[in-house]
Amino acid sequence: MAKFFYLLLILSLSVSCREATVPKPKAYLRLDYPKAEYVPSNINVPFTFEVxxxxxxxxxKPIESNTSSYGVNLEYPTLKGTIFLTYKAIENDRKNLITFLRDAQNFTQKHNIKADGILETVYESPENNTFGMFYEVEGNAASQxxxxxxxxxxxxxxxxxxxYAKPNYDSILPAAHYLQKxxxxxxxxVRWR
Structure with a gap:
């Protein structure tokens, strides 16, 4: 019996000297993007901007065989994303301005089906004669x-x-924030010519 007691004592001391096993914390992917450096755009369109x-x-590309409408794609291969720009000239009457505004707002609202929310931010720059709206789309929508x-x-x-990927908001969020900036x-x- 004494041998059993000593064996149990030695066994318990050897087990108690080990450190407790602790599960490792969850790891998160860290994505570092380079600091943005902007240069003037050199595109032959009726506006300029920094890219x-x-x-x-x-x-x-001219849109719809119309020389007053243009499309410009800014591709970000390392982020696997593209910013699609579409320029349209406002004709003599402002009637088509109302149509353009309605179309832009309706296009954004179509994302409500998949979006968790759409945050709207008004943009005004009277000194540059530029007015508009920025929409941040949250959730698994096609456009962020x-x-x-x-x-x-x-x-x-x-x-x-x-x-260029199936919308997964959590996965593309860092890239989406970078491109939203x-x-x-x-x-x-934007400066008009």
Missing amino acids: NTLATKVAL AQFYVTDSTRHFLTGSLYF DIKHIMET
């Missing part, structure tokens, strides 16, 4: 951001952010 050097530009800017008389520019910078630096 992030991380973006590559796709060829400028939309915007439009106009001078209310001659120029109308819309933009949308899309990723670029969209806001585009809005702030």
Whole structure:
């Protein structure tokens, strides 16, 4: 019996000297994007803006065989996303301005089906004659951001952010925030020609 007691004592001392096993905390992916550097856009359209050097530009295309409408795609290959810009000239009457505004707002609202929410931010820059709206789309929607800017008389520019992946809000959120800052910078630096 004494041998059993000593064996039990030695066994308990050897087990008690070990550190307690603690589960490792969950790891999160850390994504570091380079600090944005902006340069003037060199595109032959009726407006200018500053573009992030991380973006590559796709060829400028007239829309609908109309020389007063253009599409510009700013591709971000490292982020697997694209900002699609569409420019339309406002004709002599302001009737088509109302149509453009309605279309831009309806296009954003179509994302309500999948979105958890849409945050609207009014943009005004009277000194640059630029007014508009920025929409941040939350949730698993196809587009994570939309915007439009106009001078209310001659120029109308819309933009949308899309990723080359199935929408998974948690996965694309860091890239979406990075590109939303670029969209806001585009809005702030638009100058009409």
